[in-house]
């Protein structure tokens with residue numbers, strides 16, 4: 592690289608009930624010897640707006656470091672796509688941290704600041720992203736996964752939940768999802784899923800959910816797509832269908848180590864362009880953030896954004 596990168600942090604002070612702000616205050620003490628700028632998000636979508644306005648304002652290389660959870664890195668990446676002079680780094684300070692897991696990065700914020708300082712001007716690694724579009728005109732980028740059905744309902748309930756906030760305060764935020772899975776399991780009605788995957792139509796009756804993954808993890812450490820690789824130019828798609836509520840619970844537990852793929856009710860395959868529709872509209876999430884209802888369409892955008900990354 593000929594020109595040095597300008598270092599900018601975007602901090603979500605509210606991630607994991609304020610843990611993110613506390614960790615930022617500690618880490619910023621280690622930055623006294625290098626120049627940087629810092630911006631704090633105040634509400635939903637600020638991460639995208641701040642990142643985009645910085646990318647448009649500066650023409651020289653930038654390293655934008657997102658400090659927060661999966662929602663924060665999701666917003667920041669949505670702001671910088673199509674700006675090749677911007678590279679991303681990440682300090683995990685949320686409750687789920689699937690991004691750090693899935694992209695092979697340290698989950699300890701202290702280790703992240705060390706390597707960001709060390710590698711600020713080193714080569715970035717290029718990764719794939721997904722582009723989603725809904726019939727309601729909602730569109731954007733995802734880097735972890737999008738999903739429709741039961742999982743999207745759970746992530747929406749979890750994000751809005753007072754239970755999650757309380758559990759976060761005792762470092763057990765992940766348990767909130769388990770709580771909602773058990774609660775919603777008895778109400779949810781699986782319906783027929785129609786997928787069009789690279790031109791081929793596939794139908795699945797009584798589908799609980801479909802996940803389109805760019806990397807392996809979702810839901811705070813569940814290995815939903817053990818075969819997903821964020822550099823292979825393809826998504827890994829997982830469909831869970833035609834199974835009883837009790838068996839869904841068993842399968843759910845096995846997702847933590849990726850053991851669910853051995854069940855016949857769990858189908859997994861790869862694809863690059865996918866249309867997703869259910870007989871009844873169901874919720875859709877992108878990187879764990881509730882975005883819309885089905886139907887929607889996703890397309891892979893290969894090697895489209897750069898990350899400063901040091902494997903743990």
Ligand SMILES: Nc1ncnc2c1ncn2[C@@H]1O[C@H](COP(=O)(O)OP(=O)(O)OP(=O)(O)O)[C@@H](O)[C@H]1O
Pocket residue numbers: 603604605606607608632633634635636637659660661662663664666684685686687688689879880
């Ligand atoms: N100052 C703020 N106050 C309240 N919410 C905010 C603020 N800034 C950003 N947000 C919103 O906070 C939400 C949650 O952020 P994030 O996902 O990073 O943390 P988390 O939920 O603790 O972690 P994870 O998603 O990894 O479980 C995002 O949807 C974001 O838009």
